[in-house]
Amino acid sequence: MASVEAEMTDNSKASNPYSRLMALQRMGIVHNYEKIREYSVAIVGIGGVGSVAAEMLTRCGIGRLLLYDYDKVELANMNRMFFLPNQVGMTKTDAAVQTLSNINPDVVLESFTLNITTVDGFETFMSSLKNKSFNPNSEGTGVDLVLSCVDNYEARMVVNQACNELNQVWMESGVSENAVSGHIQLLIPGETACFACVPPLVVASGIDERTLKRDGVCAASLPTTMGIVAGLLVQNTLKYLLNFGDVSRYLGYNALKDFFPTMEMKPNTQCSNAACMERQKEYILAKPSRDAAAKAKMDADSLVAEEFPIHSENEWNISVVDDDEPDKVSTITSGSLPVGIMHELPSADKFESDPAPAETSNPIDDLEDLRKQLDALNAD
Amino acid sequence: MEGWDPTTKSTLTQIPLLTIKAGPRDGATWTQRLKEEYKALITYTTMNKKNDNDWFRISAANPEGTRWTGKCWYVHNLLKYEFDLQFDIPVTYPATAPELELPQLDGKTEKMYRGGKICLTVHFKPLWAKNCPRFGIAHALCLGLAPWLAAEIPVLVDSGMVKHKDDAASSVEV
Numbered sequence: 035m036a037s038v039e040a041e042m043t044d045n046s047k048a049s050n051p052y053s054r055l056m057a058l059q060r061m062g063i064v065h066n067y068e069k070i071r072e073y074s075v076a077i078v079g080i081g082g083v084g085s086v087a088a089e090m091l092t093r094c095g096i097g098r099l100l101l102y103d104y105d106k107v108e109l110a111n112m113n114r115m116f117f118l119p120n121q122v123g124m125t126k127t128d129a130a131v132q133t134l135s136n137i138n139p140d141v142v143l144e145s146f147t148l149n150i151t152t153v154d155g156f157e158t159f160m161s162s163l164k165n166k167s168f169n170p171n172s173e174g175t176g177v178d179l180v181l182s183c184v185d186n187y188e189a190r191m192v193v194n195q196a197c198n199e200l201n202q203v204w205m206e207s208g209v210s211e212n213a214v215s216g217h218i219q220l221l222i223p224g225e226t227a228c229f230a231c232v233p234p235l236v237v238a239s240g241i242d243e244r245t246l247k248r249d250g251v252c253a254a255s256l257p258t259t260m261g262i263v264a265g266l267l268v269q270n271t272l273k274y275l276l277n278f279g280d281v282s283r284y285l286g287y288n289a290l291k292d293f294f295p296t297m298e299m300k301p302n303t304q305c306s307n308a309a310c311m312e313r314q315k316e317y318i319l320a321k322p323s324r325d326a327a328a329k330a331k332m333d334a335d336s337l338v339a340e341e342f343p344i345h346s347e348n349e350w351n352i353s354v355v356d357d358d359e360p361d362k363v364s365t366i367t368s369g370s371l372p373v374g375i376m377h378e379l380p381s382a383d384k385f386e387s388d389p390a391p392a393e394t395s396n397p398i399d400d401l402e403d404l405r406k407q408l409d410a411l412n413a414d
Numbered sequence: 415m416e417g418w419d420p421t422t423k424s425t426l427t428q429i430p431l432l433t434i435k436a437g438p439r440d441g442a443t444w445t446q447r448l449k450e451e452y453k454a455l456i457t458y459t460t461m462n463k464k465n466d467n468d469w470f471r472i473s474a475a476n477p478e479g480t481r482w483t484g485k486c487w488y489v490h491n492l493l494k495y496e497f498d499l500q501f502d503i504p505v506t507y508p509a510t511a512p513e514l515e516l517p518q519l520d521g522k523t524e525k526m527y528r529g530g531k532i533c534l535t536v537h538f539k540p541l542w543a544k545n546c547p548r549f550g551i552a553h554a555l556c557l558g559l560a561p562w563l564a565a566e567i568p569v570l571v572d573s574g575m576v577k578h579k580d581d582a583a584s585s586v587e588v
């Protein structure tokens with residue numbers, strides 16, 4: 035995309051980098067494609083999924099991307115897409131900015147080389163999400179969507195913490211350690227289950243898990259599975275931002291069986307995350323205004339439908355779950371999971387009945403004294 | 415506790431359990447939690463010394479107690495192999511366990527993530543999740559690091575990836 039700040043017009047001249055995207059508008063798929071220039075997306079984890087998602091959004095002409103990772107490019111990453119052998123040794127965020135700015139100089143790129151799970155990294159992460167300089171009139175934070183493309187539970191819990199505190203909509207993505215399944219999930223604080231509401235879910239590989247040999251390696255990876263999950267994630271992102279089609283709440287991918295389970299999850303009213311509980315309360319309080327808005331939209335839509343009856347054919351349109359019509363879409367609670375999806379970790383036990391080992395007879399209760407006591411033990 | 419050896423099991427049950435669910439962003443309750451962490455570490459270290467199974471040193475590297483550094487060692491064929499040990503307390507602690515790092519072994523084994531973070535067994539995370547907030551740093555060392563060293567150090571030594579410090583100093587090829 036050679037021209038800086040290329041105008042998004044729908045003329046189909048070969049020199050217009052956005053012509054095929056703007057064609058979506060002429061075909062009636064997307065109402066206002068140009069809106070994409072106004073959106074900011076944060077991508078956490080610039081690995082096999084995150085880097086490919088960043089490239090897709092860059093080619094789509096997204097307004098701004100914030101990129102987070104603490105890692106460097108390694109030769110061992112070359113079985114995946116995006117990074118190049120001559121970028122080995124660069125931070126993933128800097129290497130990504132180098133490539134992405136070449137692909138499309140119109141995108142505003144911000145790179146954050148930090149570990150979000152540490153106290154300092156988390157503070158920077160939070161303040162960068164809150165920065166509204168790109169779009170000062172935005173109502174929420176400074177970004178429209180956060181995409182979690184990290185490869186571990188710890189980092190996902192941190193993204194969940196930040197998004198719950200900031201009331202920030204985000205999408206989760208993951209590829210299993212054996213590289214043959216993956217998933218994407220939409221998380222709307224207070225409205226859907228947060229990442230801590232239920233133990234993390236994985237798509238079953240469809241093979242006997244006991245036959246898997248885990249000894250010897252931490253994780254395998256395939257560019258195909260990662261590319262497919264990145265594609266599903268960015269597709270859902272485009273649908274969410276540009277308001278077309280159905281935005282999936284949870285979509286699984288089982289590569290061995292080519293099986294795509296879907297489901298929805300309501301928040302856990304006893305979630306261990308305090309910020310999630312706050313957002314749940316707010317969501318319930320906002321129900322009357324949400325209902326009014328939904329009704330107004332329905333009235334407006336029916337007017338449009340009368341004027342243009344051809345466009346009202348939408349047999350696959352499943353509306354967002356309405357509290358009054360719980361049967362329309364199958365929602366699940368933590369107890370029952372659809373076929374092909376299972377919990378990766380158990381929930382915390384209730385401890386009342388547990389025989390705890392005898393409490394330490396350590397009478398010291400001053401932090402400094404305890405530190406000295408450990409130091410003394412460490413000294414010999 | 416399926417999947418754990420009897421020694422790990424019996425050691426674990428003697429480490430005091432923690433009660434306060436607080437992470438490094440929780441102010442005064444984190445200080446309370448930190449006291450429990452110290453008590454558990456003091457008991458565990460004392461117990462190891464008494465049982466002639468002393469195998470690590472760890473202490474807070476900052477006043478907030480969010481970063482910890484120290485050493486751990488493992489004896490294989492009567493030789494002692496010692497490594498730097500470090501980790502941060504994550505902001506979502508104790509819902510998530512600290513990721514233990516042995517930076518000197520970074521890149522030497524597949525059972526490690528980048529940056530020298532050890533790759534825990536499939537048994538560790540489920541047990542940690544079930545026991546939140548009762549497990550702390552001492553439990554992570556007992557359940558995470560001790561079995562890892564026992565499984566990986568003999569392999570690393572036998573394959574020549576890790577050399578004893580006396581061998582390394584003389585640097586004579588046999």
Ligand SMILES: [Zn+2]
Nearest residue numbers: 228231305310
């Ligand atoms: Zn929750």
